[in-house]
Amino acid sequence: MRSLLPLTAITAATVLAACTTNPYTGDQQASKAATYGAGAAAVCGLVGAIDSGKHARNAALGCGIVGAGVGAYMDVQEAKLREELQGTGVQVVREGDNIRLIMPGNITFETDSYNLRGSFYPVLNSVGQVLAKYGDTTLRVSGHTDNTGSRQYNQSLSERRAASVADYLVTRQVARSRMLVQGMGFDQPIADNGTAAGRAQNRRVELYVLPNPA
Structure with a gap:
């Protein structure tokens, strides 16, 4: 059970890191895509917690990347383009x-x-x-x-x-x-x-x- 605690902490940190500032209101908000990715990483990470084998760890890592993938990747580009093109x-x-x-x-x-x-x-x-x-x-x-x-x-x-x-x-x-x-x-x-x-x-x-x- 103890092995699940670091995973929970990592997930919480990931969600906090996913927070962005709404350029129109100035409020802090979580990117939907990044939040989903954090959740996916947590769920998939349970595989690694239950089975410490190399295959399980690789599967969990891959699943986390997919979870955070497309939406978060495009979020970052959108923010950068808006900054550069303002x-x-x-x-x-x-x-x-x-x-x-x-x-x-x-x-x-x-x-x-x-x-x-x-x-x-x-x-x-x-x-x-x-x-x-x-x-x-x-x-x-x-x-x-x-x-x-x-x-x-x-x-x-x-x-x-x-x-x-x-x-x-x-x-x-x-x-x-x-x-x-x-x-x-x-x-x-x-x-x-x-x-x-x-x-x-x-x-x-x-x-x-x-x-x-x-």
Whole structure:
């Protein structure tokens, strides 16, 4: 029975370590994914407590890693991306275990061009630093346009803009093999193309950070 006490202490410490500060309220809260991971580690750790054999210890360790896995891994990246991108104009959206970065065209590219603005390089440097550090993800880079001009022109422009972002991230040590690069033309608007403000929102590059399949 005595062997279970350290496990309980470790679990409690893990839960406390999983506490984060809500950026909107300033309150301390536990990450759901990390809390789940702590619970999973505790349950699986009982295997090691009951059976001290090497196989049981390895199984418990592996189970704890799986428990803490995807959600906690993405939590850390989300927090880091929000920190790095605060005030840049890039929107960070969490969707389940996926993270979506929305990069507006007005801060990313010159007008009617796929050349990156020089002022946007530091932003992509910050993004690249995080993505390179947390390499166990797949990246989807999608270019989007408004509906001004022909379909063919906008499709080509959206592809080239997505490629420009991807190519620059490669220079920041983000592996090209992790990326799916695609142009969506004007087929996926997020605002009304009937207004200038809406068209401005639709001109964008979106970068999805997706956990690798288990």
